[in-house]
Amino acid sequence: MAHRxxxxxxxxNTMAAFERAVELxxxxxxxxxxxxxDGRLALIHDATLxxxxxxPGSIRGLDFAEIREKDAGSWFGQEFRGQKVPAMEExxxxxxxxxxxxxxxxxxxxxxYPGMEEAVIAVIRRxxxxxxxxxxxxxxxxxxxxxRLAPEVRTGILYGENLFEPWNYAAGFGTDALHAWHGxxxxxxxxxxxxxxxxxxxxxxxxxxEMKRLIQAGVAGVITDYPDLGWECYREA
Ligand code: G3P
Ligand code: CA
Numbered sequence: 001m002a003h004r005x006x007x008x009x010x011x012x013n014t015m016a017a018f019e020r021a022v023e024l025x026x027x028x029x030x031x032x033x034x035x036x037x038d039g040r041l042a043l044i045h046d047a048t049l050x051x052x053x054x055x056p057g058s059i060r061g062l063d064f065a066e067i068r069e070k071d072a073g074s075w076f077g078q079e080f081r082g083q084k085v086p087a088m089e090e091x092x093x094x095x096x097x098x099x100x101x102x103x104x105x106x107x108x109x110x111x112x113y114p115g116m117e118e119a120v121i122a123v124i125r126r127x128x129x130x131x132x133x134x135x136x137x138x139x140x141x142x143x144x145x146x147x148r149l150a151p152e153v154r155t156g157i158l159y160g161e162n163l164f165e166p167w168n169y170a171a172g173f174g175t176d177a178l179h180a181w182h183g184x185x186x187x188x189x190x191x192x193x194x195x196x197x198x199x200x201x202x203x204x205x206x207x208x209x210e211m212k213r214l215i216q217a218g219v220a221g222v223i224t225d226y227p228d229l230g231w232e233c234y235r236e237a
Contacts, residue, residue, distance in 0.1 A: 001028035001103055001223045001230075003204050004045060008225035011052065011076035013043045014083040018094055026227035028101030030136075030203075033088055033120065035113035040064035041088035041120060044072075047109030051075070053085070060109060088120070092127045102129070103179075103201070103223070105158065106137040106146075117142055121150045136179045136201075147174035156201060160184070167196040177201055177220070182210060187217040194218065212237040 005017025006024055013031055021029050032045045042059055044067075049057045053070035064087065073083030088104070095102050106116060124133050136156035137143050143155040156177035157170050162184040170178060178193055182202035190200050199220035205211045206225050214222055215237035224230050 001030050001101070001201065001221050002026040002227045003030045003223045003225050004032065005029055006225070006227055008206065011073045011080050011083055013045055013052075013086070014072055014080065015086055015090060015094070016073065016080055016083050018086075018091055021227055022094070022098070022100065024227045025231060026100070027221060028103055029091065029095070030103040030105065030223050031088075031091060032105045032107050033116070034059040034107050034109065035116040035119065036064045036067060037061055038063040038065075039115065039119060041116075041123065042067055043086045043088055043091060045107075047107065049085075058109070060113065088123055089127075092123060092129060095132060096127055096129060100132070102133045103156065104133060104135050106135055106139065106142050108137075108139050108142070112139060112142060117145045117149060121146065121153060124150070124153060134177060136177075140173050143175060144173045158203075165192065167193050167198050170198060171196075179203060179223070182214060182222075185214060185217060185219065190218045208233050 002021030004012035006020035007017050010017035010020045031043045033041050036042050049055050052072050055070055067085050072085050073080030130152050134154040134156050135146050136158050138158045146155055154176040156179040157175045158179045160181040163169055166178050177199050179201045182205045185202045201221050202214055203223040205222050211233040
């Protein structure tokens with residue numbers, strides 16, 4: 001699963017990165033979503049524009065049209081000049097009809113975005129892509145809300161610490177998958193999750209040996225900046 005698209009070789013969370021992930025044969029694309037002032041869903045990792053556009057401004061405080069004026073590609077390389085912050089719908093257009101899974105991380109910035117879960121669910125339903133999407137978040141209340149509003153939409157709990165029995169914790173939120181920091185994922189944990197119908201998608205692995213260890217442990221997929229390396233490791237593991 002391509003983390004922020006093929007972000008090892010293209011500017012993260014741009015259409016260039018998403019299209020490159022498809023070219024590299026990724027099974028899935030991970031991305032991050034924030035809600036703009038005018039209620040649009042913008043695909044960007046940070047709550048502010050600074051790092052990836054070189055300009056100030058919070059996503060929460062701007063309309064989508066203002067965000068679209070920014071160059072989200074040049075910071076990575078001049079050949080990407082003019083890449084924009086995509087709307088969530090653009091990624092859905094790319095994925096629709098393809099054998100491509102979308103892992104949309106619900107971000108929250110300094111505080112949750114009221115109405116963001118409803119807005120994301122509305123897009124999933126409008127595109128009829130319930131089977132192609134999983135929503136993940138470090139804000140587990142947000143995932144519980146998704147399950148209440150749209151039980152048909154899959155969710156994945158993001159966590160970085162070593163939980164004792166993560167499946168018990170996840171059950172409280174009706175979760176379908178465990179998106180754990182890779183360092184806490186062991187074969188025993190994968191087996192325990194599997195017995196309870198849960199799968200692991202560890203993040204973010206860019207190193208071959210660790211990738212092979214996780215594939216051998218039986219994870220459903222690895223989240224990586226380098227989907228081509230993922231396939232190489234899959235063949236060798
Ligand atoms: O999906 C896991 C990973 O994306 C979480 O961390 O900071 O890259 O959004 P981050
Ligand atoms: Ca993310």
